[in-house]
Amino acid sequence: MEVTVRQGDSLWYYSQLFGVPLPLMLDSNHIDLQKMIKIGDQVKIPGFMEESYKIKSGDTIWKLAQERNIHMDALLLLNPQQPNSMRLQEGETITLPLRITERVIRAKKEYNYSCLVEDLKVLEEFFPFIKVRSIGQSVLGKDLYELKIGNGPKKVHMNGSFHANEWITTAIIMQFVNDFLFSLTNNGSIQGIYMLPFYHEVTLSIVPMVNPDGVDLVLTGPPEQEPYRTMVMDINKGSFDFSNWKANIQGVDLNNQYPAYWDIEKERKEPKEPAPRDYPGDEPLTEPEAIAIAKHTETGDFARVLAFHTQGKEMYWGYQDLEPKEAGLIAKEFERVSGYKAIQHIDSHAGYRDWFIYKWKRPGYTIELGEGVNPLPLSQYDEIYKSSLGIFLASLYM
Structure with missing residues (x-):
């Protein structure tokens, strides 16, 4: 107004x-x-x-x-x-x-790139203190949007939809953003926690959809652009069912693209060429989406990062024992407020969280929302949001 x-x-x-x-x-x-x-x-x-x-x-x-x-x-x-x-x-x-005393966006739906663009415009209109910018573009030229809230010295980064069929993570993130924003303008609280102090204490950086081309592929089918339409149909063996697709539009798994023992992951991953999932590319950081997130992280000076994925109701917080002691304390709080199991070590390399811990020795987390088979159904949406809300909040106050 x-x-x-x-x-x-x-x-x-x-x-x-x-x-x-x-x-x-x-x-x-x-x-x-x-x-x-x-x-x-x-x-x-x-x-x-x-x-x-x-x-x-x-x-x-x-x-x-x-x-x-x-x-x-x-x-x-x-x-x-x-x-x-x-x-x-x-x-x-x-x-x-x-x-405004209630949500101005409705994220509980099949949340594609158009939904994100429309909702960001709505949030900018009603909450103009937020900052929205593009940090890069996808293979098909879609802007990778960052949304920034607050002016505090502690910098926290969150992202979602690294994997195409995990698009529900973007919807969950956007609902939290909406709830956070109207709690600020109403001097309100979320789960009894007063929000305005965090505006001064934290700078929250969010990239809600890392893989927009992949998300749209899963939800709306192959693109019209060539050669990508032919490429994805060939990779998917002619099927129009892309529900199992995790990669970007070029068949590269964006969460296997980071230079943290990438060569080990490259050697042991079964796909040796573009595939719906798990193919790490020919070398690290070949894909524009992965490059954009890497550059954003390198300049962001983030105190911690949270990458939201599905599924398993668990979170991973260690890498090669390079994580600081505080990472375990934060993980315990995440576990307490969500009921998700905190796991320090898994046999994983080349992921975004792996790379963040490997390079900066700061807390990094992969949050596996929900449980079942990806893509998770919208019937789980409310329960996922209820469970993950505590993690969103704890990431600010811990």
């Missing part, structure tokens, strides 16, 4: 008028406390939307403000043509500010 600045207005006043924390006001409008707003400027109010209202007999600005628990000046700000003491004209339409 946007308002036009009047004489004497300030961002601090708007913060008080709408009950929105001042830091969110500042970041929504990309200004700091030293910069003054001017009469006639357009200012974004996060966490609100405009609602049209047709005047009924007996309505006044004061009466509407009282009924909706809105400060009367908030109504006058959106309707500058209306005198505050005047009885409104029945049948005319005015604008009311409507606070």
Whole structure:
């Protein structure tokens, strides 16, 4: 929602008028406390939307403000043509500010790349203090979006859908993002934990969909572009059932692409050429999606990373005993709040988590959401979100 600045207005006043924390006001409008707003400027109010209202007999600005628990000046700000003491004209339409108190996106669905793009636009509109940018492109030219929330010194990175048929991880991540954002604008809590302090303590970096080409392949079928359409049909032996596909559109498993004993993984993996799953490529970091995440991580200075996968209701947190002691303490907390089993060592190399721990000696986690056969059904969605919510929160406060 946007308002036009009047004489004497300030961002601090708007913060008080709408009950929105001042830091969110500042970041929504990309200004700091030293910069003054001017009469006639357009200012974004996060966490609100405009609602049209047709005047009924007996309505006044004061009466509407009282009924909706809105400060009367908030109504006058959106309707500058209306005198505050005047009885409104029945049948005319005015604008009311409507606070967002529930989710503005619905992620519980077959969540493809178009869903992600649309939902990011919605979140940017209603919560303009977030930062959305592209960190690279997929093989087919789809932007790999990063969403950033907060300004804190502790930097935490999360990502989802490294594997194509694990697209439900993106939906789960986006639902958490929505819940986090409206808790911030409403000075609210999640599971009894007050969220606003984390905006100042943590910078949260999220790449919700690492493998958009693969996700769309699983959910909507082969692309129209050649040679990729022919390529995936050949790899999939002519079948239009891509439910078992984990790789990117070129048949390379993005989570086997990282230079952490990659040669061991290359030698022992059964596929020796592009395949629906497990083929690590001809050498490390050949695929644009894997390269983009690697570059993003190299410049991000992340204190920890969480890569969300499916399935197994467990998490992996060690690699070659290179992880710091604090990694185990965080894993125990993740286990406590989710019920997922924390496993330190597995026989794995060349994964994103492996590489992060190998290179930076910092905590890294692979979270295996849900249980069953990929792709997990939407019937598990609510239970997965309930279990994983504690992990999302603990990643901020631990």
